[in-house]
Every structure is written in C-alpha cells, then in structure tokens.
Amino acid sequence: MENSKVLVVGGTGYIGRRIVRASLAHGHRTFILMRPEIGLNIDKLQLLLSFKAQGALLVEASMEDHRSLVAAVKQVDVVVSAISGRHFLLQIKLVEAIKEAGNIKRFLPSEFGIDPARMGHALEPGRITFDEKMEIRRAIEEASIPHTYVSANCFAAFFVPNLSQMRTLLPPKEKVHVYGDGNVKVIFMDEDDVATYTIKSIDDPRALNKTIYLRPPENILSQNELIAKWEKLSGEVLERIPIPSDEFLASMEDQMSTDFLVKHFQFCFILLHFLRNTVKHTCLVGTMVL
C-alpha cells in the first residue's frame, strides 16, 4: 500500500507525539500542525524540532484562522487529531477546514479512550469528555468526512504501574485499594501500541467509517489479576483494602481538583469497576479490526 501524507494535530502531546513517531516509523510523509499557542513552551518547541530533524514537516496554522487550517489540510491525505481533552471542541474548526478542503481520505478525531457512543449513562464530571467526543463525531458525520474512531480503553501508564491507585503513578508499597470485588476485566493499552494501531488504521479500508476497538487478549486483566502479577514480580504481598462503590463515589468530589487529565482517566477507569454492564459493553463487545 502506498504511503500517505499524514497531518497530526496535537503532535507534541502525550498520545500525539507517539502518533508522530509511529507515522514516521511507518514511512508516511508526516506533517505536524504548529499552532501559535506553543508560545514559550520550550519543551514542546524542542520536541517539534526533533521531529523535524527526523523528517517531519512543521505546518504553521491556527485554529482561529480558517484559511490557514484549510491550507494545512490541503497538503495531506489523512488528518489525525490527538488534541488534549481540554480542547476537544476546537476540533469543530478542524472539521470545518476538512469539509472545505474536500481532499481528506480519512480523519481520526482525538478519541483513544473508552468508546463515547457507549457512555451515554456516564456520570458528571467524567461524562463531559464523552459528550464532547460525541459532538465532534456528529460534526464529522454531518459533513460526510471519511473517518475512523479509535477506542483504546485505558492507557497503561496511568493504570498499570500504580495498580490503579489514585493520586500516584507508582506502585503502592504496603496497601492496595481494591475497587468493588476487583474482578471486573479492564483493557490496558500501552500508549505506543495505541499509536501504532492508529497509524495502521489510517489506510485500512476495513476501518473506514468504523470504530476500532483495541483489545489485545493478553491486555485484558482484572484489578485482582494485576495486583497478583505485581506481587509475583516484586516478591511482596500487599494488604488489600476494599473500597465499596458508595464510599468511592462520595470521595470523588474532592478528587477532581488537581490534574484534570489524570483525574479524568482515573475517574473513568474506576467508574468502570462499578458499572459492570458498561464494562461488558465497552471492553468486551465490539470488533477488533486490526
């Protein structure tokens, strides 16, 4: 299959930078949108320059300047957005530009989490993200833009090393909180794998206008299984502290005050443990295209 010209939006972010690397590794001509919002962020700028040194092309455009966006989109065949959760709705501008440009063979909006189409019953504040993703999906479909939605479930770095504990990314040392009975299955995805699957989907006709669900069988574990794996690896036994659902939900309110993104992840994840029907829908139903 011929290589594509791929524009990555949000290419310095947590998933975006991995998508840029995967796109370069797969030999696609890779463009990265460079927005004026980069401002004085030296780390993001130096990351962009390192991608440029690896062959990526930086394209200056602003979400506030329709003409610049259309010009950027016209240079490529595929647009992959990995814009952060705080700015999901900015993608409406991108949809408008893609619609006008008329040349895009595939658009992948920023998803890479739990399938929002199955989260209509989610609670506040976690549901905001799902609602915004659905709003972008509607705009894409109304504009008849060829698309693929990537449902990647739970990012491993946020849920695996910490054994899904709150407020830390590191393994607990003595005690571990277990949500519910700890037996609900969850799909953990390595973030580099998410990027690889994403790039593999951009020119796969089977993924056209579909949602792909990433769920490698060996990545599906319950929290109990996760804890057991760590105990085997570390040679230590952790004291289990069960957290009943009502207690957990009551404690959520003061959890949302710090880092929005991480808290959102943890919120969604832990909610899954208490919404077994949702889990069955989200993680165990659907077709793994790739």
Next chain:
Amino acid sequence: MENSKVLVVGGTGYIGRRIVRASLAHGHRTFILMRPEIGLNIDKLQLLLSFKAQGALLVEASMEDHRSLVAAVKQVDVVVSAISGRHFLLQIKLVEAIKEAGNIKRFLPSEFGIDPARMGHALEPGRITFDEKMEIRRAIEEASIPHTYVSANCFAAFFVPNLSQMRTLLPPKEKVHVYGDGNVKVIFMDEDDVATYTIKSIDDPRALNKTIYLRPPENILSQNELIAKWEKLSGEVLERIPIPSDEFLASMEDQMSTDFLVKHFQFCFILLHFLRNTVKHTCLVGTMVL
C-alpha cells in the same frame, strides 16, 4: 581520573535532564533524586524511567525528610542541583543534608545563569533569583561544603532563535525589536554545552570553591550581530524597531504575568542591554576555567 558517583537533584528539568545525560555520557555512576512531588506528572516519570534504562539509579527522597536526603547524599561523592527557580530555597535542606552526611567532595547548586555575586544592583522582580542564589551560596560556604558555581549566562534556546524578542521562542518574521543600540555583547550558551561543562567541572581541582564562567569566544555576540546572522541565514531583511530603555522598563510590569521562568530569563537578559557596566562585569570579567 576516576569516575565519580553523582547525584542530580532536579534531574527531569530543563537543565537537569541535560546534566543527567552528560553525567551518563562521561561514565559517572549517576543517581537521580526522585521526589514525591513528581505526583501525577507522567512525562517526568517516563523521563526518569528512560534514564534508569540508560543506567541511572533513581533514589527516592524528600526535601521534607532530612533522613531520606542524608541517606541519598551518602551514596555519592558529588551533588549537582538543577532545581527550578521556583524552588531554589529548598536547597537549604540539601545543604543541611550534605553538611550532616559529610562525605560530599563537590556540591554544585542550581545556578547556570548570570553570576548572582555581580547582580547586587539588579531591579525587582528579576533580582529575587539572584538574592536566593546568594542565600544558598552563603549556606554552602558557612557549612564549608566544597563547591563549584557555574555561571552560564544566557540559555541559547530562550534568546537566540527569537533574536531575543519577547513573548516568542521563534524568529520574528518582519520586524525585530532592538534593545538600546543593539551593540552590547551577550554570551549565549547552548544548554547541552552548559551540562557538559558542568559535568567536566565536578572533578576538576581548578574549579574547587570557584565560580566558573562559561564564555566560549564564538558565543559572544551583540543583538545586532545576532540579527545579521539570521538575516544572512534566512535571506530576509528585518525592519529594526529600537526600544529605548525607559520605554522598555515601563512595559516590563505586565510582562511578568505569564510563564515565570521564561519571563525571568528575558527580563534578566534585556536588562543587561541597559546596564552596560553590569554586562562588562558579568560577561567580560572572570576566568573561564574549562
């Protein structure tokens, strides 16, 4: 010369990560302090893990836990702090731990800028950083801790690509602000070079209890020379807009509201242009040890 055991504090920061890389590249056994403040910062955590994969050792300790700091310091010969400007005064805790441990052959506090000993006449708010650095120096010297201070002048990424313009890190496209007559010489240091010089100094007896001034002759340029180099490289001519000192100082007040670090850099730098005596002192006096 035998390799050292080096503990880097602030090893995920802008300069700290470069010092870690330089230490590893020079074959030193490299330890990185891992503080609980890393919290949910996945980028810093993954950077630490990548350093671990390259051979660095992560040492858990907290600035709030004296015993843990002493234990960390006792594992090494040299401590290099690259803690960020927001937390300079936390280094008092580090000085206390080094004093108690009693085994450190060289301590390099977080400096890497303009020599604070020559900035007693600097204006607020820029002078806060100089004052805090001097406070740490006094604590080091009162505790008779063997030390080296590294004066690295101006970080290139913040002042060179933007031709020393405010509010951006990118080259200006049409107009360029010129401070004063644009002829004051400034020393621009590549940040990786700062790290390399720093690591080269840790076991150099000539740098014991001294300040080293990094000023490679080819890195000393006036703003006019910098602009001329860019114009030659880009093939474009920029319109010069002179900024007299009174106008500039008046505009500084609303400059400090955004990113503290970058604004501080830019503040210090531009101030240099108006304080010619200071510049002569800071950049042209002193001994380049390495």
